[in-house]
Amino acid sequence: MNYRNLIFIGLIFVLIFGISAFIIAGRGGVKVAEPVSASNADSQKTSNVQQSVVTQENTNNRRLDALIAANVARQAPSLREGQWINSEPTTLENLRGQVVLVDFWTYGCYNCRNTLPTLKRLDKTYRDKGLTILGVHTPESESEKIFANVQKAVGKNEIKYPVVTDASGDSWRAFDIEAWPTVVILDKQGRIRYSHVGEGAYDEQEAVIKTLLAENADKTTNAAGDEYKGEKIVKTEAEWHKELTKEQFYVLREKGTERPYTGELNDNHEHGDYYCAACHLKLFSSEAKFESGTGWPSFYQPIAKLNVTEETDNSFGSSRTEVLCSRCKSHLGHVFDDGPRPTGLRYCMNSVALKFEKQN
Secondary structure (H helix, E strand, O other): OOHHHHHHHHHHHHHHHHHHHHHHHHOOOOOOOOOOOOHHHHHHOOOOHHHHOOEEOOOOOOOOOOEEOOOOOOEOOOOOOOOEEOOOOOOOHHHOOOEEEEEEEOOOOHHHHHHHHHHHHHHHHHHHHOEEEEEEEOOOOOHHHOHHHHHHHHHHOOOOOOEEEOOOOHHHHHOOOOOOOEEEEEOOOOEEEEEEEOOOOHHHHHHHHHHHHHOOOOOOOOOHHHOOOOOOOOOOHHHHHHHOOHHHHHHHOOOOOOOOOOOOOOOOOOOEEEEEOOOOOEEEEHHHEEOOOOOOOEEOOOOOHHHEEEEEEOHHHOOEEEEEEOOOOOEEEEEEOOOOOOOOOEEEEOHHHEEEEEOO
16 A cells, blocks of 8 residues: 555545534534533632623623623513423413523533533522523424433433423524523513523523522512502592593592503513502512513512502402502502412502503
8 A cells, every 4th residue: 555545545534533523513502603611611710700790781682691681681482382391381471580590402412411410400509599490402303302202311311490392493493592502591570681502601600590589589678768658648539530541540449440451561571660650659660570461460569568458359249359559549450369489479450550660
């Protein structure tokens, strides 16, 4: 065998080896379009990593690896229908009041499996402190679409947190995901506050979780300046007639109910506070607002417990709990016990009974 043949054979070997390595590596994230941090980078992070997580006040609200400010963060889309493991079917709306880490993964992805130890540690550490980790399994191969295979992989990897299948990729597309694994962290109001593609950045993710858990940890107990002080506003019905619109008077003073999906505040997602439309007492914060699907603005708690008064309402042949403004006794709506965590309550308010003021 001559020298040229040896060189030729060597080149073929290098070419075959390179293609094989590329194919194997591709299973860890064939669609990656952003630079991915090395998994060992976390060992070089300093103890003050919290300071490196900055609020992006004037930047793209889809930016990676940065904590997005609440007032510019976009609302997370709804998860599409799938089969659930380790949990009864739920929705992101039902998880309002919790910080939610959504992990887009597939069990055949090498990099996805490398992130699991950290995710399981975070689940164990923060589950009882208000964190929910949710795995969204979006398959790459046909075998990964088989539910039994996903169940087996979840059990084999000892995953205890909820996992939902995304066989059609609808949730993947709704979140604009481009690569496995991708971590998306939502705040207690369901807004996307942080995203990371690939392995690594574990310290940053934990710092973001701590930050979001601390945000408005108890809006009620921290609202001393907004708490109702006991003063009363009493006016004649004739005076209320002059000050309120026809629709406002019907709801606030005659205990009427506006038609669902007609109020302008039902789909309001701005950051701010909600006041009584009659006397301007602060009642609710956007931090406690959630999508109830009822057609009326819904909140899981008031700005302060004293700001609303609850009374038994036996009208229409049923017993409900009416919610009134504590200062002027105007009718606001009703409260039910089918709301999201952390309170389990749904303050179902009439949009016309509220005035919204946006916070900068």
